[in-house]
Amino acid sequence: MQNFTFSNPTKIIFGKAVVAKLAPEAARAGKKALFVYGGGSIKKNGVYDVLTAALEKEGVAITEHHGVKPNPALSHVRAGIRKARTRNCDIIVAAGGGSVIDEAKAIAAGAKYGGDVWDFFCGKAAIREALPLFTALTLPATGSEMNSGCVVTNEETEQKYCAQGAPLFPRVSALDPETTLTLPRAQVANGAVDSLAHLIEGYFTTKDRDNGVTDEVVHALARSITASTERILKDPADYDARASMMWSATLALNGLAACGYGGLTFINHAIEHSLSALYDIAHGAGLAIVMPAWFRHHLETDGPARLEKFGKAVFGAKTAEGTVRSFEGFFRKAGAPVRLSEAGIPASDIPRIAENAMGLIRLWGLQHEQPEIEKILRRAR
Amino acid sequence: MQNFTFSNPTKIIFGKAVVAKLAPEAARAGKKALFVYGGGSIKKNGVYDVLTAALEKEGVAITEHHGVKPNPALSHVRAGIRKARTRNCDIIVAAGGGSVIDEAKAIAAGAKYGGDVWDFFCGKAAIREALPLFTALTLPATGSEMNSGCVVTNEETEQKYCAQGAPLFPRVSALDPETTLTLPRAQVANGAVDSLAHLIEGYFTTKDRDNGVTDEVVHALARSITASTERILKDPADYDARASMMWSATLALNGLAACGYGGLTFINHAIEHSLSALYDIAHGAGLAIVMPAWFRHHLETDGPARLEKFGKAVFGAKTAEGTVRSFEGFFRKAGAPVRLSEAGIPASDIPRIAENAMGLIRLWGLQHEQPEIEKILRRAR
Numbered sequence: 092m093q094n095f096t097f098s099n100p101t102k103i104i105f106g107k108a109v110v111a112k113l114a115p116e117a118a119r120a121g122k123k124a125l126f127v128y129g130g131g132s133i134k135k136n137g138v139y140d141v142l143t144a145a146l147e148k149e150g151v152a153i154t155e156h157h158g159v160k161p162n163p164a165l166s167h168v169r170a171g172i173r174k175a176r177t178r179n180c181d182i183i184v185a186a187g188g189g190s191v192i193d194e195a196k197a198i199a200a201g202a203k204y205g206g207d208v209w210d211f212f213c214g215k216a217a218i219r220e221a222l223p224l225f226t227a228l229t230l231p232a233t234g235s236e237m238n239s240g241c242v243v244t245n246e247e248t249e250q251k252y253c254a255q256g257a258p259l260f261p262r263v264s265a266l267d268p269e270t271t272l273t274l275p276r277a278q279v280a281n282g283a284v285d286s287l288a289h290l291i292e293g294y295f296t297t298k299d300r301d302n303g304v305t306d307e308v309v310h311a312l313a314r315s316i317t318a319s320t321e322r323i324l325k326d327p328a329d330y331d332a333r334a335s336m337m338w339s340a341t342l343a344l345n346g347l348a349a350c351g352y353g354g355l356t357f358i359n360h361a362i363e364h365s366l367s368a369l370y371d372i373a374h375g376a377g378l379a380i381v382m383p384a385w386f387r388h389h390l391e392t393d394g395p396a397r398l399e400k401f402g403k404a405v406f407g408a409k410t411a412e413g414t415v416r417s418f419e420g421f422f423r424k425a426g427a428p429v430r431l432s433e434a435g436i437p438a439s440d441i442p443r444i445a446e447n448a449m450g451l452i453r454l455w456g457l458q459h460e461q462p463e464i465e466k467i468l469r470r471a472r
Numbered sequence: 473m474q475n476f477t478f479s480n481p482t483k484i485i486f487g488k489a490v491v492a493k494l495a496p497e498a499a500r501a502g503k504k505a506l507f508v509y510g511g512g513s514i515k516k517n518g519v520y521d522v523l524t525a526a527l528e529k530e531g532v533a534i535t536e537h538h539g540v541k542p543n544p545a546l547s548h549v550r551a552g553i554r555k556a557r558t559r560n561c562d563i564i565v566a567a568g569g570g571s572v573i574d575e576a577k578a579i580a581a582g583a584k585y586g587g588d589v590w591d592f593f594c595g596k597a598a599i600r601e602a603l604p605l606f607t608a609l610t611l612p613a614t615g616s617e618m619n620s621g622c623v624v625t626n627e628e629t630e631q632k633y634c635a636q637g638a639p640l641f642p643r644v645s646a647l648d649p650e651t652t653l654t655l656p657r658a659q660v661a662n663g664a665v666d667s668l669a670h671l672i673e674g675y676f677t678t679k680d681r682d683n684g685v686t687d688e689v690v691h692a693l694a695r696s697i698t699a700s701t702e703r704i705l706k707d708p709a710d711y712d713a714r715a716s717m718m719w720s721a722t723l724a725l726n727g728l729a730a731c732g733y734g735g736l737t738f739i740n741h742a743i744e745h746s747l748s749a750l751y752d753i754a755h756g757a758g759l760a761i762v763m764p765a766w767f768r769h770h771l772e773t774d775g776p777a778r779l780e781k782f783g784k785a786v787f788g789a790k791t792a793e794g795t796v797r798s799f800e801g802f803f804r805k806a807g808a809p810v811r812l813s814e815a816g817i818p819a820s821d822i823p824r825i826a827e828n829a830m831g832l833i834r835l836w837g838l839q840h841e842q843p844e845i846e847k848i849l850r851r852a853r
Contacts (some may be wrong), residue, residue: 092487092649092711092712092715092716092719093487094486094487094488094490095484095486095487096486097483097486098482098483098484100481102477102478103476103477103478103479104477105475105476105478105731105732106473106475106732107475109475302712302716303696303699303700303712303715303716303720304692304696304719304720304723305719307693307696308689308692308693308723311685311689311691311692312685312689314688315684315685315688319685330473331473331680331683331684332684334684334732335473335683335685338473338685338731338732339684342689347723347728350486350719351486351715351719
């Protein structure tokens, strides 16, 4: 077990009818909110009405910034920053999934920064302050509601990059599982894949064989994610399965599931971000394609020990290859693609995808060269 | 899954040689520390020298308050409060186990309060502020290093009571597993029993059958505690087992292991506090006596479902009674007493023990009468 620091100041309010409780929390921090949301799903599931009414009741003035896309775009982030400045917003309220929260984080940091917000993503500047952020989560997947990272896509340069900093932790996040009852099946699948991916990045980063409690916690969360997803696919109205999935996805990337692993290399994410940046496919779908290929590469380079341990505990698999097949089986059952061809991406694009991924790999200081990434991607044809 | 709020602001610095890192964290909050510790074990394991040197290097003046006992005494807490006030201490630094940290918390709250500190324990006042607290943990057991509760014994009234409040969360806690390598075997056992007890209080409070992810997390922590304790008993120098135990015990009572359970009734603790208050036995030893008896009572009143689920996941037990026997077997193997007689407590004292326990049971609003508590205790003869 390696040394680690764990610190997570986000307050979570979880359960039925908790969205309105976000308003008094936000009102204590500011009275002029930039209200960030996506394409309008929150108008269908009731979150928009509940939250705007509660904020108005608390005397919080709202400036809307909507239309956040999956793989949130830098141009839209910059527009949000301009709006927050023009209207002198002193807090950010975000309602939606990980993309909405990520864009809200980028705006929160950018609004307090003299330079261009992209500086935070390409390593030119560190995030020293941000507007206080309050979130209502409606899609369990990214964990952004309880961590200090965010991902934004620069459409001009085709780069899907990350920024991180303690000021980005949401102050309070409201998680109402009932707001996820109407999620489309594809988003259920993508959320399951993404949260599992967060667990395995740390689990397969460690070089220690002995990670006692954190291995146990990762297995516990992975079992919970796979079991609750299968229940949700059978019965979308299953509240307890929705609740279990929502809290599991949050815990999968709030720091807990990597304690003692000596960091997370995030190699699957580095490769997937290239797919999202080039083809604008859903992050979860991209990960479902990359992970099995990367697992088989890991098996070749690092041996079967970690795959065997994970697979035995989570899927009841007997071999490392059995673990990879269990992942593929779960992803397929959920409806996610597990090969590039299934997402309509031609094998001839592999060099271009790998080249794009190398941007992040170099920025993060990971020890991989382009031929290795191409080799992994060829396993995903 | 019931609604819940999760909020835990304590920063954890974990691993080898981390104790000195507490000093710069403390120095940012204040320059006059009350330094709280126990009977001198920290002088043997090196924590005293490392921490005092680091604090002095940061320009923090130290007023010592040592001699904290297991089951910390109200009179000693009051003496610490007087000392903190006289010396105008602006921070508290505590080094030791749960008793030391609990006494430090009581002093931190009492120093900022006009009335008597016992008011917080008997429900007469709420904790609204406290001196900032920094801890170096040397005994994994109580979880006090990452929660907002504390337990103190009023020697005059023979009451072992609790106080709680958000200002009591330590700002930063340093957890170095190497400082636990020299723990006496009895303290290893007591820590294992106590941390398991924290897990089962929530697990058996819930009336839901379906607690997905939190049940999984509880099982994971319980497996980690039992497995690492067995390794430590075989090889006290096993660093990874010490590390796993230390982090597991922290997570067992930092809020995580009760999310969605609808609260913790803490009935085993209510009964045990009576044993500690009347006989000054170690908290872990008292819990090892109470828990099997309470489990058998629970089996009679609530049926086998929860005992079966827990036992299957943690011990591989096949029946509810098999689960109780597995607990007893684990406690015995660790060297803890599992019957009143093994701790030299006569069965004729049962009415007196139950009467004392009723004080806490009434204060906490639990639905139990004295005859029921006596019945449970008779199972522990």
